[in-house]
Amino acid sequence: MHALHLSATSSEEEFAGYVDAIAAAPGCRGRLLDLLREDHPVYDQRGGATVSRMRGWVLVALARGPVSDAALPFLLEELDTGVDPYLVAAAARALRSYPHPRPALAPFVMRALEQIRYRDDPVSFDEYGAYATSTSATGPVREILETLAWLGPHARGVLAKLQSVARSRGLAKQATAAADRALDAIHTAIGNESVDTDSCCELPRSVISACSWPRTDRRDANAIESLPFEDHDGTAVTFEAVFRGHPTIVVFFYTRCDNPLKCSLTVTKLARVQRLLAERGLADRIHTAAITYDPGFDSAKRLAAYGRDRAVRMDGRHRMLRATADVNALRAHFRLGVNFIESLVNRHRVEAYVLDAQGRLAASFERLLWDESAIVERAYELLTESTEDIHAAGPRADDRALPPRSDSPAVGVLASAGVAFFPKCAVCWATYVSMFGVAGLERIPFPAWLEPVLAIVMAINLAFAWLRGWATGRMHGPLLVSAGAAAILASRAAPAWERLGLSGVGLVLVGSMMCAVDSRRRGAERVLATHPGWIDRTRQKAGLRVTPVSLNRLAGSWNLAISCLTTSVRRSTRRRSAAGEAR
Amino acid sequence: MTKKRKAAKASRKKTSRTRLSAALSAKQTPKQRVAMLAQAPLAVCESDTNMQAVLGVLRNTAEPTEVRLAAMDTMATAAFSVVAFEPCRNDYIAALREMSQDPSPEIRESALGLLAGEKDGFAQKKLLEGLKSPEKALVRPEKALQLLGYDVHAESYAVARDIVENPPSDTARREALRLLSADARSAPLFEKLLRDKNEKREIRQISASALQALNPTKLQDHARALLLDDSDYDDIRATSLEAIEQFGDPAHVAKDSDLLQSVERLSTTAPPKYKKGAKHFLSKYTR
Numbered sequence: 001m002h003a004l005h006l007s008a009t010s011s012e013e014e015f016a017g018y019v020d021a022i023a024a025a026p027g028c029r030g031r032l033l034d035l036l037r038e039d040h041p042v043y044d045q046r047g048g049a050t051v052s053r054m055r056g057w058v059l060v061a062l063a064r065g066p067v068s069d070a071a072l073p074f075l076l077e078e079l080d081t082g083v084d085p086y087l088v089a090a091a092a093r094a095l096r097s098y099p100h101p102r103p104a105l106a107p108f109v110m111r112a113l114e115q116i117r118y119r120d121d122p123v124s125f126d127e128y129g130a131y132a133t134s135t136s137a138t139g140p141v142r143e144i145l146e147t148l149a150w151l152g153p154h155a156r157g158v159l160a161k162l163q164s165v166a167r168s169r170g171l172a173k174q175a176t177a178a179a180d181r182a183l184d185a186i187h188t189a190i191g192n193e194s195v196d197t198d199s200c201c202e203l204p205r206s207v208i209s210a211c212s213w214p215r216t217d218r219r220d221a222n223a224i225e226s227l228p229f230e231d232h233d234g235t236a237v238t239f240e241a242v243f244r245g246h247p248t249i250v251v252f253f254y255t256r257c258d259n260p261l262k263c264s265l266t267v268t269k270l271a272r273v274q275r276l277l278a279e280r281g282l283a284d285r286i287h288t289a290a291i292t293y294d295p296g297f298d299s300a301k302r303l304a305a306y307g308r309d310r311a312v313r314m315d316g317r318h319r320m321l322r323a324t325a326d327v328n329a330l331r332a333h334f335r336l337g338v339n340f341i342e343s344l345v346n347r348h349r350v351e352a353y354v355l356d357a358q359g360r361l362a363a364s365f366e367r368l369l370w371d372e373s374a375i376v377e378r379a380y381e382l383l384t385e386s387t388e389d390i391h392a393a394g395p396r397a398d399d400r401a402l403p404p405r406s407d408s409p410a411v412g413v414l415a416s417a418g419v420a421f422f423p424k425c426a427v428c429w430a431t432y433v434s435m436f437g438v439a440g441l442e443r444i445p446f447p448a449w450l451e452p453v454l455a456i457v458m459a460i461n462l463a464f465a466w467l468r469g470w471a472t473g474r475m476h477g478p479l480l481v482s483a484g485a486a487a488i489l490a491s492r493a494a495p496a497w498e499r500l501g502l503s504g505v506g507l508v509l510v511g512s513m514m515c516a517v518d519s520r521r522r523g524a525e526r527v528l529a530t531h532p533g534w535i536d537r538t539r540q541k542a543g544l545r546v547t548p549v550s551l552n553r554l555a556g557s558w559n560l561a562i563s564c565l566t567t568s569v570r571r572s573t574r575r576r577s578a579a580g581e582a583r
Numbered sequence: 584m585t586k587k588r589k590a591a592k593a594s595r596k597k598t599s600r601t602r603l604s605a606a607l608s609a610k611q612t613p614k615q616r617v618a619m620l621a622q623a624p625l626a627v628c629e630s631d632t633n634m635q636a637v638l639g640v641l642r643n644t645a646e647p648t649e650v651r652l653a654a655m656d657t658m659a660t661a662a663f664s665v666v667a668f669e670p671c672r673n674d675y676i677a678a679l680r681e682m683s684q685d686p687s688p689e690i691r692e693s694a695l696g697l698l699a700g701e702k703d704g705f706a707q708k709k710l711l712e713g714l715k716s717p718e719k720a721l722v723r724p725e726k727a728l729q730l731l732g733y734d735v736h737a738e739s740y741a742v743a744r745d746i747v748e749n750p751p752s753d754t755a756r757r758e759a760l761r762l763l764s765a766d767a768r769s770a771p772l773f774e775k776l777l778r779d780k781n782e783k784r785e786i787r788q789i790s791a792s793a794l795q796a797l798n799p800t801k802l803q804d805h806a807r808a809l810l811l812d813d814s815d816y817d818d819i820r821a822t823s824l825e826a827i828e829q830f831g832d833p834a835h836v837a838k839d840s841d842l843l844q845s846v847e848r849l850s851t852t853a854p855p856k857y858k859k860g861a862k863h864f865l866s867k868y869t870r
Contacts, residue, residue, distance in 0.1 A: 047711075047738025049704035086704070118665050121703070122677045131705035133680040139673050170669035173631055256735055258702070296767030299799070341738050343767045 008041040015042060015054055016128035023061035029068075032058050036074045038337040038347050045340070051347045052084045053129050059090035060125050067098040069206045076105075076207070077367040079112035079144075081261040081350055085121040088112055089140040092147045093125070103154045104203045109147050110158040113165060115261065116140045120172065141171065145178035152185035159186050218360035224326075224333050225359075229291075232304040232320040242319065243359035247382040248287045249273055249375055251352045252336060254294035254345050255306045262350055264310070265369070266290075271311040272372045274318055277379075286379045287317045293336070295322035296343040337366065354378045356385065458485055461512060468515040480511030600626045600633075606653075607636050613647040620653040624660040628671045638678045648687050655682070655693050680705050683721060692722045699730035706730070707737045714742045717751070724751050728758040732765075740766045747772070753783075760786060764793030770801065777805050784816055791822050795830065803831055811845050820849060821857040828864050837868045 006018045019035065022028040034040065035058045043051050059078070062071055071094075078091035092112065095105065120141040122132035132138075148155050148162060155162070165171070166179040202208075227239040242248070251270050257263035270290055277283040290307065292298040298306075303320035314320060323330050331338065337349035352370050354363040363378045462478075462485055469478035487504025490497050603626040605611055606619035626633050640646055640654040658675055662668045668675075682694035683706060698706035710727040713720030720727065724746065731739040743759040743766075750756035760776070763769040770793075776782050777790040794802040806823035809815050824846060827836060836842065843865065850861035 045738075047707070048734070048736030049702075049707045050738060052704060118669055118672070120669070120673050121701075122673050122680075129708075131680060131708075133677050135674045135677050137673075137677060141673075170666060172670040172673050175670075175673075258734075258736065294767075297765075297797070341736070342740050344735060346736060 006042055008044045010042060012050065012054065012129060016057055019057055019061045019128075023064055029062075029065055030070070032062055033068075033071055033074065036071075038339055038349050039331075039335070040339070043339040043347060045342070046346055047341055048346050051339070052087055055347070056084075056086045056090045057128050059087065059094045063090070063094040063097050065097060067094055069204045072098065072204070072207045073367050076108045076203075077349065079108040080368050081259065081265075082112065083115065083119065083259050083261065085116060085119050085140045086123045088116050089123045089138065089143040090125070092140065092143040095147050096150045100204075101151050101154050102203075103151075103157055106148070106151055106155040106158045109144055109151065109155070110161050113141065113144045113148075114161070116144070117165070117170065120175070136174075139172075139175070141175045142178045145175060145182045148182040149178070149185045152188070155182070155186050159183075162186070218356065218358075218362060219333070221333065221355075221359035224329050227326055227329060228324045229321045230300055230324050232300055232307060232314045234300040236324070237319075237321075239359065242287075242289060242321070243355050244357065246285060246287050246357055247362070247379045248289055248355040248359075249352065249379050250289045250291060250334075250355060252291050252293055252334070252338070252348070254292050254348075255298050255302050256294060256344065257348075261369075262348070266350060266352070267307065267312060268310045269370070269372055271307075271313070273376055274313045276372055276376045278313075280376070280380070282376070282380065282383075283313075284317060285383060286376075287319075288313075289319050289321055291321045291323070291330070293338050293340075293345045293348060294343065295324065295327060298322050334361065354382065356382050458488070458508075461485075461508070465511060465515045474514070477511045477514035480507045480514065482511075484508035484511055600629065603627070603633060603637070607640060613650050616650050617653040620650070620657045624657050627657060627661040628664075628667050631670070634671045634674060638674060641678055641682060644686060648689055651687070651690055652693060655679075655690070655697070659697055676701070676703070679703075683709060688722070692726060695722055696730055699733045702734040702736075707734065707739075711737070711739065711742060714739075714746070724755040725758040728755065728762050732758075732762045735765050740769070744769070744772075757785065757789065760789050760793070764789065764796055767797055770794060770797040773797065774801055774805060777802075778808070780815060784818060787819055788822060791819075791826060795826060799830055802826055806831075807839070807842055810842060810849070813845070813848060817849070817853045817857050821853070821860055824849070824860055824864055828860075828867065833868070843869060 006015065010018070019032065022031045035042065036055065043054065046054070059075070062075075067075065075091045075095050075098075078087050079095070082088040082091065092109065095109070098105075120139045122134070122137035122139050124130040124132040124137055148158070162179070162182060166176070166183060171179055221239060221243065225238065225240045229237050229239065229242060231237055231242075243250075249270070251266050253263035253266050255263070267290055270288060274283065274288055277286055277288070290303075290312065292303060300322070303322060304314065307314050307320045312318070312320065330336075334351075334353060337351055339346050339348070349367050350365075350369060351367075352365040352375060353361055354375060356362040362382055363375075365375060462481055465478040465481040469475045484504045484507030487500045487507060489504075491499070491501030491504060600623075602619040603623040606616045606623055608616075611619070620637075627637055628634060637654050637657060641651050641658070643651070646654075658671075658678075661671065662675065676698070679694045679698050680703075682690050683698060685691050685694065695706050695710065699710070709721055710731050713722065714724055714727050714731075717724070722730070728739070728743060728746070731737045731743075739762060743762045746755055746759040747763070750759070760773075763772065773790040773793045777787050777794060779787070782790075791802065791806070794805065803826070806826045809823040810820055810827070812820075827842070846861050846864050850858050850865060853861060
């Protein structure tokens with residue numbers, strides 16, 4: 001075993017020696033994962049390129065042996081959000097040492113290909129810190145394509161995308177050969193159809209829980225209660241004032257991050273979270289905060305501009321924050337996956353947290369790009385316990401200054417849904433009536449009194465059909481409805497003709513539809529011209545705004561509704577008959 | 584219309600290809616080859632042969648330097664079309680890394696410049712090595728500092744501070760200060776330089792700009808003090824005036840009678856080009 005001791009002051013060569021030693025020693029490979037933690041002291045005060053070299057070498061060392069489930073989040077993170085060619089290439093290579101290829105890995109690999117294909121820089125894994133200067137060197141695209149070939153049958157889900165990349169003719173000569181190999185591997189598998197797709201379509205649970213997990217052992221925030229912050233407006237606040245009394249969704253970022261898939265996307269996703277909260281009427285009850293890793297540079301103005309450019313809502317409940325003192329305490333409380341060179345971040349992971357009403361960490365979403373709905377859901381779950389806590393604690397000073405909260409999120413949701421689904425025209429009403437007819441009548445018991453009611457309804461339908469036919473000058477519809485009605489009556493009258501009923505339903509349906517769809521104004525005008533007195537009388541008696549056009553539409557809607565209702569009644573009647581026979 | 588466009592495109596491609604083959608021919612004079620290479624970027628990534636031919640010129644140390652530089656520029660121009668350049672990028676970056684150690688200083692500087700623009704780790708490593716150990720330097724220190732400035736994440740601040748302390752040249756010191764203007768921890772250094780009347784005025788101007796980026800509140804304090812000091816240089820006072828006018832708190836400035844009196848004096852005693860700014864300032868705050 002290599003006896004090297006690793007410290008923050010170790011040189012890159014010492015680091016490489018240490019990595020090689022633990023990678024080769026049996027039972028020590030797990031220690032490689034410790035070196036992939038962003039906050040490991042060995043990365044402190046090193047430049048971004050140096051950190052890439054060091055982490056890349058750890059990934060290369062991982063590739064030399066079987067990769068465990070515990071290492072998978074680090075590899076997937078690099079494929080998911082990495083933009084450094086060396087790290088992405090190393091992660092793709094290391095993934096091929098994972099002993100359980102599965103379809104869930106393919107989207108990560110494909111996403112990496114789509115993101116890195118225009119930064120296909122040559123890389124070298126021959127020795128630590130080597131940079132390729134030869135045209136025969138590998139690159140991230142080739143490594144990713146080799147990984148897709150390794151996935152073979154498990155990459156079927158991304159076949160179309162891969163074909164699209166291969167057809168684009170954008171790949172270099174060596175990469176094209178690798179793409180062909182990947183396509184062959186997938187195609188061969190499609191022929192075999194031998195993949196077990198039941199057990200392997202998801203990531204291992206340990207991987208999912210490592211990236212998104214509820215914290216059962218919530219640490220209290222007493223140590224940083226008085227930690228001072230400045231928000232996007234330049235207002236001075238404390239941790240307690242911002243995070244106590246309500247659940248809060250917190251993300252970390254910094255404005256000088258040059259990886260668009262990390263900070264910029266995180267803050268953009270936070271804006272999406274805020275919209276989701278607003279849609280559910282929770283924007284006042286669940287707060288959000290984006291805290292910068294780089295408070296020395298990210299002034300209030302910079303924070304406000306960064307948030308504004310990404311459509312972030314910024315007010316008293318939703319803030320962009322910078323810690324104005326004791327950043328290390330904040331870092332320790334959240335156990336942030338970040339490291340620095342001087343005051344500037346050299347590497348960080350994607351991280352979002354949900355804090356409960358006491359400001360304690362209740363859930364975290366780390367490394368992989370988090371889902372906005374999932375984080376909102378997690379915060380929503382905390383509301384019940386938050387409400388109890390709030391009642392116990394009483395109103396806080398800054399809460400009293402805020403406008404009153406809505407009574408219940410359900411009110412907002414129901415109001416929105418009500419407005420959206422309220423029928424606003426005759427066709428809407430007809431559709432609703434039809435829908436309820438189809439959906440409801442089958443379920444209700446069929447009382448005896450319903451039959452004469454339906455007979456009356458059918459008679460009205462017949463009358464409207466003739467009215468429409470007469471108004472539009474098209475008689476096909478009413479004739480079909482009449483024939484259908486006659487057939488239904490015949491089927492009810494004589495059990496031997498029961499099958500005729502089905503044809504009757506069909507004829508009523510088609511006839512009513514034909515009447516309903518012809519809504520030309522010409523027909524209505526003809527009614528007005530021939531029966532002006534009737535229209536006026538109706539209008540006066542009913543005190544309604546009845547016009548020839550509305551009457552015509554009403555008739556059409558009625559026909560449409562009845563066409564569906566008839567179908568339902570017919571089915572319901574048959575079921576009742578069948579039940580009677582069975583008894 | 585579409586046919587015409589297609590025909591025009593095909594014609595452009597053909598012309599570009601012809602120029603490229605002429606540029607690669609040793610029969611032409613270097614001047615002609617440079618002119619033709621400048622017009623050939625479209626053809627570079629049309630085929631692997633074209634790209635390898637241009638890279639061949641770039642790598643060939645027997646070719647005239649100006650032709651090699653033109654070949655590098657052609658590749659760099661082609662790289663702007665990111666999608667079309669996709670198949671060429673791997674070879675291009677490898678060639679630039681190779682060229683960064685070329686015997687010709689111009690080729691080295693250009694290659695490192697292009698790589699630094701891509702935030703390439705190899706280039707950063709070489710540049711930092713050169714700053715720490717001058718015997719390994721591939722380019723002049725001021726150039727290295729400029730190129731490192733393309734990436735705030737390069738570990739260049741500590742080296743830049745050393746250069747400010749022990750500068751190999753005035754230009755290198757100036758570039759080191761420019762680099763540090765993105766370093767939050769260097770704000771006190773810039774405060775000191777801004778107030779130091781013995782410093783070169785260019786350095787004090789750089790310090791004012793840096794302070795505006797790093798700590799605007801401090802700059803306002805210093806700018807006021809500089810404006811009140813009638814013995815300081817007019818251009819420095821004019822810069823301070825500009826900073827207060829553009830970024831100061833208008834309500835606070837309008838009430839500051841000492842400041843307004845000082846600007847009044849500047850508007851009468853300063854050279855004409857600074858008088859104008861002072862008068863504009865007064866018209867804004869003494870209405």
